[in-house]
Amino acid sequence: xxxxxxxxxxxxxxxxxxxxxxxxxxxxxxxxxxxxxxxxxxxxxxxxxxxxxxxxxxxxxxxxxxxxxxxxxxxxxxxxxxxxxxxxxxxxxxxxxxxxxxxxxxxxxxxxxxxxxxxxxxxxxxxxxxxxxxxxxxxxxxxxxxxxxxxxxxxxxxxxxxxxxxxxxxxxxxxxxxxxxxxxxxxxxxxxxxxxxxxxxxxxxxxxxxxxxxxxxxxxxxxxxxxxxxxxxxxxxxxxxxxxxxxxxxxxxxxxxxxxxxxxxxxxxxxxxxxxxxxxxxxxxxxxxxxxxxxxxxxxxxxxxxxxxxxxxxxxxxxxxxxxxxxxx
Amino acid sequence: xxxxxxxxxxxxxxxxxxxxxxxxxxxxxxxxxxxxxxxxxxxxxxxxxxxxxxxxxxxxxxxxxxxxxxxxxxxxxxxxxxxxxxxxxxxxxxxxxxxxxxxxxxxxxxxxxxxxxxxxxxxxxxxxxxxxxxxxxxxxxxxxxxxxxxxxxxxxxxxxxxxxxxxxxxxxxxxxxxxxxxxxxxxxxxxxxxxxxxxxxxxxxxxxxxxxxxxxxxxxxxxxxxxxxxxxxxxxxxxxxxxxxxxxxxxxxxxxxxxxxxxxxxxxxxxxxxxxxxxxxxxxxxxxxxxxxxxxxxxxxxxxxxxxxxxxxxxxxxxxxxxxxxxxx
Numbered sequence: 001x002x003x004x005x006x007x008x009x010x011x012x013x014x015x016x017x018x019x020x021x022x023x024x025x026x027x028x029x030x031x032x033x034x035x036x037x038x039x040x041x042x043x044x045x046x047x048x049x050x051x052x053x054x055x056x057x058x059x060x061x062x063x064x065x066x067x068x069x070x071x072x073x074x075x076x077x078x079x080x081x082x083x084x085x086x087x088x089x090x091x092x093x094x095x096x097x098x099x100x101x102x103x104x105x106x107x108x109x110x111x112x113x114x115x116x117x118x119x120x121x122x123x124x125x126x127x128x129x130x131x132x133x134x135x136x137x138x139x140x141x142x143x144x145x146x147x148x149x150x151x152x153x154x155x156x157x158x159x160x161x162x163x164x165x166x167x168x169x170x171x172x173x174x175x176x177x178x179x180x181x182x183x184x185x186x187x188x189x190x191x192x193x194x195x196x197x198x199x200x201x202x203x204x205x206x207x208x209x210x211x212x213x214x215x216x217x218x219x220x221x222x223x224x225x226x227x228x229x230x231x232x233x234x235x236x237x238x239x240x241x242x243x244x245x246x247x248x249x250x251x252x253x254x255x256x257x258x259x260x261x262x263x264x265x266x267x268x269x270x271x272x273x274x275x276x277x278x279x280x281x282x283x284x285x286x287x288x289x290x291x292x293x294x295x296x297x298x299x300x301x302x303x304x305x306x307x308x309x310x311x312x313x314x315x316x317x318x319x320x321x322x323x324x325x326x327x328x329x
Numbered sequence: 330x331x332x333x334x335x336x337x338x339x340x341x342x343x344x345x346x347x348x349x350x351x352x353x354x355x356x357x358x359x360x361x362x363x364x365x366x367x368x369x370x371x372x373x374x375x376x377x378x379x380x381x382x383x384x385x386x387x388x389x390x391x392x393x394x395x396x397x398x399x400x401x402x403x404x405x406x407x408x409x410x411x412x413x414x415x416x417x418x419x420x421x422x423x424x425x426x427x428x429x430x431x432x433x434x435x436x437x438x439x440x441x442x443x444x445x446x447x448x449x450x451x452x453x454x455x456x457x458x459x460x461x462x463x464x465x466x467x468x469x470x471x472x473x474x475x476x477x478x479x480x481x482x483x484x485x486x487x488x489x490x491x492x493x494x495x496x497x498x499x500x501x502x503x504x505x506x507x508x509x510x511x512x513x514x515x516x517x518x519x520x521x522x523x524x525x526x527x528x529x530x531x532x533x534x535x536x537x538x539x540x541x542x543x544x545x546x547x548x549x550x551x552x553x554x555x556x557x558x559x560x561x562x563x564x565x566x567x568x569x570x571x572x573x574x575x576x577x578x579x580x581x582x583x584x585x586x587x588x589x590x591x592x593x594x595x596x597x598x599x600x601x602x603x604x605x606x607x608x609x610x611x612x613x614x615x616x617x618x619x620x621x622x623x624x625x626x627x628x629x630x631x632x633x634x635x636x637x638x639x640x641x642x643x644x645x646x647x648x649x650x651x652x653x654x655x656x657x658x
Contacts, residue, residue, distance in 0.1 A: 030376075034559065035481050036413035036543050037378035039473070042370055047359075048377065049366035050454065052468060054424035056461030084365035095383035095466045125379065128466075132385030137424045137457075137466035139381060144368070152364050214365050230363065 071112025087142030171263025400441025412532030416471030500592025
């Protein structure tokens with residue numbers, strides 16, 4: 001069995017790249033793995049956007065999940081938080097509790113992690129490894145120009161409400177794995193569940209155009225409520241306009257709405273923007289290659305609530321709840 | 330049982346203080362808990378020092394540990410990393426996996442955490458809470474002037490080697506709890522094990538004076554080797570000069586050396602400094618109220634190794650090993 005230090009070295013430290021230097025003075029440059037702390041500084045005129053997510057076996061992933069996919073997803077859900085703020089990925093730390101030092105598992109996990117990290121030029125700058133029940137905690141750092149971050153508290157009455165991509169595939173995959181309905185032959189839902197793609201380019205493109213934004217990790221219904229509460233506004237949402245894949249569209253109405261509106265694990269962006277931005281948003285959608293769908297409007301009422309309607313505008317009475325880690329037992 | 334969101338709110342978000350603003354533009358100021366990311370920026374001319382530590386039940390603490398002490402220690406070990414770099418604490422994130430939402434436990438844990446955080450003006454700016462085996466992952470952020478961080482790779486031949494405070498009490502406490510030797514009546518060792526005091530003021534005072542530095546978390550023997558390897562130097566250390574408390578001094582020689590040299594969980598600073606700095610260091614010790622003891626010298630050999638000797642200068646043959654989370658089973 002590998003010792004802690006050789007394990008860190010073999011699978012992580014050796015593949016860690018130094019964070020990109022931002023200052024000319026080399027001696028005072030960034031510092032990565034191997035000291036008590038990493039040292040970084042955002043570029044002039046920028047803030048650091050910071051997010052942390054903890055993934056636990058049996059809660060966020062199954063014990064038998066492909067470790068490559070797990071490495072990907074552990075970083076992807078954090079990059080998704082950066083995307084939701086309009087921040088550009090810069091670096092991350094990884095704290096890992098492992099029941100044993102399984103080399104095949106570590107090889108695959110670290111490959112999934114670094115393949116995604118390298119795509120976004122995101123350097124591993126520090127971490128911690130310990131024995132214990134499998135637990136993955138990543139803290140991610142991104143750069144965003146001072147004052148340009150997309151916050152949750154900036155929705156305004158009259159704003160359009162958008163979501164990116166399609167919703168519900170991950171929840172449909174979970175349902176299929178749990179036997180609620182059959183899995184499509186191409187296992188596209190499983191792929192959506194295990195390999196979410198953070199909307200990094202989209203998030204940055206929305207700076208200066210979107211008002212409020214977040215990423216949909218718990219569910220559209222639950223997460224949109226965070227925007228409404230923080231912005232002190234209401235919303236009208238056309239449940240039938242919420243975009244879903246062709247495969248999710250084959251599900252019965254109730255199951256489809258459960259997946260698209262209350263599903264979770266989507267990692268698409270939900271944002272609001274003034275109606276004057278519609279043309280600009282069409283251009284952005286084309287440029288970053290991610291469909292954007294208008295699903296509703298921010299209302300004038302100060303009471304944070306979602307009024308659901310169908311395609312005809314008729315009110316729908318839906319009982320939906322976001323996923324809650326302490327209620328899911 | 331509390332839901333995840335009300336739990337976060339009651340024990341953490343409501344007590345989270347906004348990070349100190351560093352810019353005049355209020356609209357672009359720092360952002361704490363409640364959005365996808367926190368937003369911070371170091372003051373002009375500074376870098377952010379970042380460290381992350383994961384604490385696991387049964388590895389880093391006993392299941393029955395006082396939750397107030399656990400909240401203290403979880404943050405203290407991270408502040409100790411900042412101290413080792415000479416950084417001033419600024420903010421932290423907390424990711425917490427909990428087997429159940431036990432309100433009495435959360436109340437005590439959060440009190441221990443925030444009591445220490447407030448002493449150092451260190452704001453909780455983000456986090457994550459989930460169900461799962463108890464796991465505490467804190468990432469801490471500190472400010473250090475550009476180029477002034479105390480690194481591990483800066484020891485020079487001829488440097489004196491120092492440690493702060495006394496070593497071995499925490500390991501003596503662990504031994505007493507495990508029945509290796511009796512616990513003193515005042516339980517001072519248990520206190521040292523459970524309530525380490527990060528050397529925050531000392532770390533900052535050492536900037537511009539010490540060459541290399543780190544905090545002793547695994548053991549003096551193991552951690553000093555990190556300085557030697559990174560600086561490519563050797564060391565001669567007087568094992569009898571290593572400072573210990575009166576109670577640890579009562580242990581038999583072998584047990585005392587096990588505690589002081591290979592003990593771990595000390596969270597004292599070990600650093601090197603040129604002999605020209607001796608007077609300055611005496612002044613610092615007085616000013617910050619922490620004793621500093623010279624225990625050895627950095628040698629000229631490029632082979633990283635510690636030569637141990639006793640008070641008479643006679644070589645000692647010691648077999649010591651730092652704590653390793655994957656070898657401790």
